[in-house]
Amino acid sequence: MTRSGSLAWFARHELRLSWRDWMHMLTAGDRRRKRSVFIALALFAAFMHLIAYVTVAAYAGAARDPDKLTLVVVTGSALLSWALMLSQAMESVTRAFYARADLDLILSSPVSATRLFAVRIAAMALAIALMGVFLAAPFIDVLALLGGWRWLGAYGVVVAMGVTAAALAVALTVALFRTIGPKRTRLIAQIVAAMIGAAFVIGLQVAAILSYGTLSRFAVLHSATLLKHAPDVGSMLWWPARAALGDGADLVIVSGGSLALLAAAIVIFSPRFGEHAIAAAGVSATVTRQRARGGFRGTSPRRALRRKEWTLLRRDPWLVSQTLMQLLYLLPPALLLWRSFAHGTHSLALLVPVLVMAAGQLAGGLAWLAISGEDAPDLVSSAPVGARDLLRAKIEAVMGGIAIVFAPFALGLALISPTDAVSAVLAIMAAAASATAIQLWFRTQARRSHFRRRQTSSRVATFAEAFSSIAWAATGALAAAGTWFALMPGLFALGTVAFARMISPARA
């Protein structure tokens, strides 16, 4: 038995909550699904190992004493993942401040809140590290099986990356809190998190576009210029890469360093966490005045609904972090478009899948908010508007949002290459319509604030949405390349949507 209020007691409490949270996420609250979820996870893991085999099998024999090129590529790839981990960690820390959950209970109890926050920071680090391990496992396993057990050191590096990202995220978020205050931190932290997550990828892509006219981020990592300016192979900058490649001494240093960083973050920041959480609690009570417009506007029920959806989307505090990264990823394609326009290049087929994927993902998110995330479902249902008209208005709101974001790209493409533009527009419309339809068929009643957990309500919907977006992206790319092979992914996308419709609760 652990003494109540002690670190171990809080850790046990947090672990129990996290475990139940995870099980809920995996089974969508239905305990009977546990077995089928584990079977699905096992199948998914097997599939990912197959993908990993195709992708990294050739690198399994990399020398324990790597050359500079290998170090640059491994470090660059690790940095890409680390930026995403840091972004995720910043979002977790921000949520820990603003989500009330049990904070009122803990802060009003006579136990030391510092201990709870110490445990919570450690739990966040653990969650980020485990997510990294989960995603990297297939690749590391394949490398270890083919290239020897030394590759298992990469697990340690992934954990170290997660732990470092969490420690830095705590420091960054607390710094934001202290400099700009709790009210602005919620928004700014999300923007910073999204920018950090996207910055490295975008930076590499921008460099690749400007130097080589391609979107491939690996073009830069393989470039002679970078190799020339990179530090020598003996530099400490390459410690994580060396550790991942099986250097035991470097692994100890990297792991020890990351744990020391986390310990420092816990010791320095956990005593102040409670104060910041209390300050954040005051934000919801802060009055936000809107500028009064000049009178009511006469309108139809459908237009009223569309306007309401757009207003709520504009004012949604969490939507920024959920969509900003997708929008930031559109910057390199925009740059490529602009550059192609300036240089008179006409082959932009590689832009099409990027735009289509982004459109599918964005439409899925907006559709969930408009359809499932209706905060006053009884009000809307009790209005004298037919159910079909209600849904139509909400779908129009989603498609309108997609049109606003992607129309400039379509126009830019049309000026340079009308064929590519037609392919892109059709595939964007198909991807957005598919994602919206899937959200419609799998709709549930939820609070808008549960947006982040929308995937948990239906795994089938999540996968169907992702597969249809990928398939439409391939269709668009192949159509832009002028090949009839475009029909194949197109049919796959239609099949995915039809399958989703067949097994959806709306159909049942």
Add this chain to the structure above:
Amino acid sequence: MIHPHRPLALEIRGLAKRFDRPAVNGLDLAIDAGEFYTLLGPNGAGKTTTLRMVAGLLQPDSGAISVFGIDALAEPVAAKQIMAWLSDEPMIYDKLTPYEYLEFIAGLWGVDAALAEARARDLIAWLGLEAHGHERCEAFSKGMRQKVALAGALVHEPKLIILDEPLTGLDAGSARQVKTVLRERVSAGATVIMTTHILEVAERMADRIGVIADGRLIAQGTLDELRRQAGKGGTSLEDTFLTLVAQEQVTA
């Protein structure tokens, strides 16, 4: 007592809804236009389920619902046009201001913009929300949120106002304001049907009181009529209500 010369605001016949067990079980109910009718019953008696079916939020398994002569099951849009529904959980949007919320509702009910704006100003003033009309609702207290929701229910001037526990969680001042507004609406000709657990409210405000138990209407009438039915002349509504429910349980 039903007045034969007055039109019926609501007529329910043989209404039934079953979830795991029967929630509403062959309910018959008739309410006059211009009446303040309060529905009482123990937890799980079927009050909310009944009202949700009337408001078009739940499909009944069987039975008929007529709102001012409109078949609410066959013509739900026409019936909803003259109804308003208000639950104990205020149906508002945190990120909209009261004026934006009322503009949205006016749009849904197709109310003329100028007329809706004038009504919105009156309602906001009437409910003491002038200082907050252009503030987002996210920082509002429960009472203020319920007042905004009530303004939303009234901005399209419904003929039938259905309220499910509208006073839950309100402080004394806010509750009195809501009660006053509802009473004034009834004086102006609207019909109000309200469920409540606060028996004093039913006693003071209702023209007639209906008691539901196990999904059926077991008694209805004025307070005196209910007392006579319970065989407890001169006692409080609480005693009368508990006696009626206990009698029903013995019979069942």
